[in-house]
Amino acid sequence: MSVTLDQPVPDFSAAATGGLTVKLSEWRGRPVVLYCYPKDNTPGCTLEGQQFRDLYDRFTALDAVVFGVSRDSVRSHDNFRAKYGFPFHLIADSDGALCALFDVIKLKKHYGKEGLGVERSTFLIDRAGVLRREWRKVKVDGHARAVLAALESLPPVA
DSSP: OOOOTTSBOOOOEEEBGGGOEEEGGGGTTSOEEEEEOSOTTSHHHHHHHHHHHHTHHHHHHTTOEEEEEESSOHHHHHHHHHHHTOSSEEEEOTTSHHHHHTTOEEEEEETTEEEEEEOOEEEEEOTTSBEEEEEOSOOSTTHHHHHHHHHHTSOOOO
16 A cells, blocks of 8 residues: 555654654644655765755744655664754654555666665655655755745645
């Protein structure tokens, strides 16, 4: 089962940085941005995190919560987060369950070799827990700004 636009996102629970366990249902009432990325401390993933970091105050001004998601360990995430001063938490999807839910594990080529990996993707979940936007095969530069613009366009709570 994977998520579908304009449908509720199934609840999930996952370990994250700072000893946090992220449970989606605990964030109901706030928009949630989940950005899935391949690997900590790689150039594209670092730049993506930095761009979300640099706009973080604008996301929080809209009452949104931002989470990065990759299959790296919590320890790797804690180090990555500290190194670049990310104010948001990173979810460790070590078993791949969250990546499977969002269908971001894809066959990729890296230096001529094929293998399964995380396709850079972002998901915007509204205050009611409904998936409202998704971006797949993301190009990093300017992406965080595009997500912020989509967040700004979400209708207010009824």
